[in-house]
Amino acid sequence: MNELLLLAIAFVVLTLIGVPLFAAVGLTTALALFLIDIPFTLLAQTGYTSxxxxxxxxxxxxxxxxxxxxxxxxxxxxxxxxxxLVGAYRGSMGLVTVFACMLFGALSGSGPATTAAIGSATVPAMKKDGYDVPFAAAITASAGALGSLIPPSNLMIIYGLVSETSIPRLFLAGIVPGFIVTTLLMMTTYIIARRRGYGGGGDPFTWGPFLEAAWEGKWSIGAPVLIMGGIYGGIFTPTEAAGVAVFYALFVGFFIYRELTLRKLLEALRFTALLTGILILLTPTLAFGQLTAFYDVPAAVQAGITSITTSPFLVLLLIGIFYIFIGTFMESLAQIVLFTAVFLPLVVSIGVDPVLFGIFTVITCEIGFLTPPLGANLTIASRISKISLERISVAVLPFIGAYVLGMIILITFPDLTLFLPNWVYGPPSVR
Incomplete structure (x- = not known):
């Protein structure tokens, strides 16, 4: 117990003094290995296998x-x-932002990437339309987080690898929650925009202009159809689908729309390298996760929480509160790797499906994208809108409320999440 306390203090101190998270976890893990006299080669072995x-x-x-x-x-x-679709409604450009983020989330798999892609176009448009800048940035940040919930999702992939849960099942399970959260975000946008008198100056919906826009964007619409249809049609695996998506994007960008250039390609490669550099967290966090098993942390957590309640709803609510708090200063990838090993045995023991817990975990991570001081989506929206992080943090609070409401709906009615994967693949007990 004294060793655990020492390790916890070491991790907190390293984090507070500004040590990068991967180094803080790695140094804490090295200290744990020293204390229990396990060779440091564990880190190297975990680094390779991770x-x-x-x-x-x-x-x-x-x-x-x-x-x-x-x-x-x-x-x-x-x-x-x-x-x-929504040009004539109050908050039209805000609604467009949310809807476009949902569509683009089916392509990128990343919340920060979706925020950057859609926000760079819609934030200036909302400014021009008279929106309060913090509100416009808050819409973009919160809607961009859908990129991690709408399949394919990078966070679902990490959770699937760590928990040994079927990634295609997770992708299917994210569809209905994605639509629910999208609806809640659009309702929040509409209510605030209506009160403040934003937007509503566009053309009313008519089939002609919509079909014209849909025809012009058919190659864009075709991308998620190709990706998800290929996965569930048994044509290729999620990994192969990602490769197909890259070639599809290159083909459409170079030969159909002809807006992709060599310079943009190089910039896209640089952006990818920077964004996926976060995978450096895998090595120390997985090693640290192995040590939690050595110290019987999952069993201690299970005993502690079940002594309070065994209600799946209340247990998930408690975990959700913890995840939201920890997400204010911890990267989502590290959060998933570190705490899935701790909480998954607990929730499974009280009858929670691992797929449901995966979607629940992703939603709490999305809230972490929107909470300072880390808040990746807030940081990107701040750069796009050129205002301070503090101003966006206040404006985003109603949208955080929408995510929390979505989380409560999904843990109250788990069949909303599990219906599609159980329908396609059968219940877990018979698959």
């Missing part, structure tokens, strides 16, 4: 595909389709 799973390649490929689709003109076509 980067060998083939599905891990899916993450940089989907990030690259999303960036190529953005710079190649596909994101703008999606915005055009969305604007023809």
């Amino acid at each position: 980067l060998t799973p083939f599905p891990l390649l899916t993450i940089p490929l989907f990030v690259l595909a999303g960036r190529l689709m953005e710079t190649g003109g596909m994101a703008n076509r999606m915005i055009g389709i969305a604007s023809k």
